[in-house]
Amino acid sequence: MKAFTYKSAASEADAVAALGPGAVALAGGTSLLNLMKERVIEPSVVVNLKSVAGLDKIEAAGDGWKIGAGVTIAALLENPQVVKGYPALAEALETVGTPQIRNMATLGGNLCAKTPCLYFSHDGFACLKRGNGNSCPAKDGDNEFSAIFGTVMPCVSVHASSASPALIALGARLRVAGSGGARELPVEEFFVLSKDDPARENVLKQGEIVTHVILGKPAGKSATYVALHKASHDWPTALASAALDMGEGDLVRTARICLGGVAPIPWRVQAAEAALAGKKVTPETASAAADAAMAGAAPLSQNAYKVKVAHTALKRAVLLAARGSWK
Template identity: 40%
Template sequence: MRAFELESVEAVDQAVSHRRVHDGEAFIAGGTTLLDLVKLDVMQPEKVVDVSRLPLKRIETLEDGRLKVGALVSNTDLAKHEIVMRGYPVLSEALLSGASTGLRNMATTGGNVMQRTRCPYFRDPDMPCNKREPGSGCSAIEGINRNHSVLGTSEQCIATHPSDMCVGMVAAGATVVLEGPDGQREVAFEDYHLLPGETPEREHDLKPGELITHVILDAPRGGGQHYLKLRDRASYEFALASCAAIVTLDGDSVSDVRVALGGVATKPWRATAAEEALKGQPATQENFERAAEAAFADAVAYSHNGYKITLGKQAVVRALRDATAAARA
């Protein structure tokens, strides 16, 4: 691992000031992603700024009913918070399905939002990767791509976004709050992560010098909620396909629905086509299957990952079924 300078800050403006002046710096809080990538020589920061002492560890309810979550709230504390368990069970379930207990205790909300792909070609500096080195090529497209994306891909990149938490937040609805040299700004959560397109190295709508300070969850949607994660093994494994579903019923019909997908796309994926196919329709197995078909209508399979289209559809159907059952309970 390359040597780097470590410095701690205790105020947000200090952190922002550091990044504005020094391009070769990186922020660290829990460090569960950054240190891995530094050890692999994928990231090579000259200086690492420790932001773990910033006053961003609170969860508070706003006057309009939304929930303001500090960027340094741990994944465990967020998942186990009473308001989250009661009002956002889909998010709590997503968080508890990710990583191990030890990692959840260290990983932060802001760090999880910034989590980078687990694509083995990205994490191997000896292999071409447009995300790591623009213009070098995408090794996964012609390589072993069993775990890669079928939605949101481009000729430049098919890497899968790994976060469970982010899928739950897309379903629940959220806003990312950023602090930077030009002040504070907010970005809708589902717009914060970028599609690879022609610039796969740009993963987030994050401007130079900016720091995530909070994620604000929309007011609880109610209804039945469920997060389903399908993976190779039951513990400490990334999703092959996952689905976060929130279903509100009016009698036997779906009056409102939110569907988000993980493990199958290059960013946390809101399946709006599935939502539109289901709204106003009876909550039946047949209509859940129609919604699943709509969700994957634009999917593109590569040499080893075509099974993800079938698996993803199954995840949608099962998540909708279980969320509907919760709504009826």
């Protein structure tokens, strides 16, 4: 690991001031430290956000909750209001890594974590996203776990965050702070799919940090279905989060559905949402919604199987959400 200067920020303003060129924010370190050890990221300054006052708080805000970016995944899973009010989020979070990782990892770090793509995250490969190669090695290489949506992009890695699809389905917002002040935006507008800059995954500019996730009124009818692969601690092959607003006669008024692990950013599937509008949720309508979503898939040479996995995840997330129960 390259030597760096370590700074502990006491406040948002301190953190923003310390995050100059060459500096990187440190939260739980479960993702960042691995990348530093592999020399994928070689910052000259590491700014500790865990010491920022207030970032570790879960507070009531209007009808919903304001969650500090430094709140750990374990702390969120221990919060009965979050677990009961936002089942899609809880179900997504409970499969992140291992208990040790969930004890350290933060919600803000999860939103900002870099892709788990093996070409990106390990030393020894020339990788476009990492900035030491001119093309994406996964395109013609080992792409079993790569994207099945957005594959026309120069990089076909998948986004790391398991929480983001749930936050998008739940219509959550983010608060971001920088030298120009603070702003709020919907979580889905945080992520960026850029042909010109494949390294960019979100809208954060140098010196900006995520400070809070803001959840609106609890949406009891929501669920996440996570399809795991290989070992239990690994990232999922695909996951789907669904939030349903039900009208009279158990008909879906509106649905919000987002997939994870299938594209370079969390992948909202509006075709599936439209397919459910005005319908009762049944295995047939849930399957039709999944068909509509998968019509846009463009798998690579080794990952056509992921289309089936994502289809099943979406269908099950919709059925679980309609059931409206947190196990």
